[in-house]
Amino acid sequence: MVWSIDYHSGVPVYLQVVQQVQSAVASGVLREGDQLPSVRALAEQLRVNRNTIARAYGELEHAGALENRQGSGCFVRASATPLRKAVRTERLTGAVDSLIVQAHTLQVSDDDLRGLLDERLTEFDARRKSEE
């Protein structure tokens, strides 16, 4: 798995780690049972403090994506959202609306936005397949 942190993006480092793990799970790079780099190892690799990584892993455990075992390591859990579909869709709606606003701000047309989503979905799908 490839990690990359942008220290000047304004996005907290621990959040970038969280998002990259989620992204890796979404694209099939990480699968159920996989072990993540140890807190110290990843911290050293990214030149970041151990606690920053520990916090990221902690958030992911809280969200149900990871299982952290003291002494053993951190492992990807089987994803099983306890939320009803209506709730999940509602949460996505906010993100979709933000995207639409951003598209309009950048003066990208609705059709181009639809096309871009299709394109990226296909890209993700291809990556998932190639990981099998």
Added chain:
Amino acid sequence: MVWSIDYHSGVPVYLQVVQQVQSAVASGVLREGDQLPSVRALAEQLRVNRNTIARAYGELEHAGALENRQGSGCFVRASATPLRKAVRTERLTGAVDSLIVQAHTLQVSDDDLRGLLDERLTEFDARRKSEE
């Protein structure tokens, strides 16, 4: 225009104001030449400090969405992005990818995501039309 600030969302107030202005412009509630509430008036209405609103308006002016004239007020500018289409699309791509990851994390299927985007785009379009 309706304003609503969530003080417990963790999102900085000034950013919420920025996003709501962008959203209002995107949905046609605000149009070129429209005057926004004065810094002091909006600050009082939202029970927020003047500087917080001033910062939001300042960011929006820096982004090219507003023109702030000392003594007169703050006005919506004609949107004209100086960026090439390729650059704009590239910026959107990051947001689209985040959305895809979030959809996967929430276990929403690709088709449902496409449908949701269509639904929200239609909703925005209807709102734009009704503002004319």
Added chain:
DNA sequence: TTGACTGTCATATGACACCATGACAGTTTT
């Protein structure tokens, strides 16, 4: 011109998020 409105800037202060240092606790291997 005067007064009331606009936006802007500088400063100080408090709360909180982020991140780093060091110590601690559990597990696995030797």
Added chain:
DNA sequence: AAAACTGTCATGGTGTCATATGACAGTCAA
């Protein structure tokens, strides 16, 4: 048992966000 690994917690520094306040500068109407 000892060593080397794992994750975790308490503490303190630093920066951002928001507040409060005061002062200044430009615009417009009475």
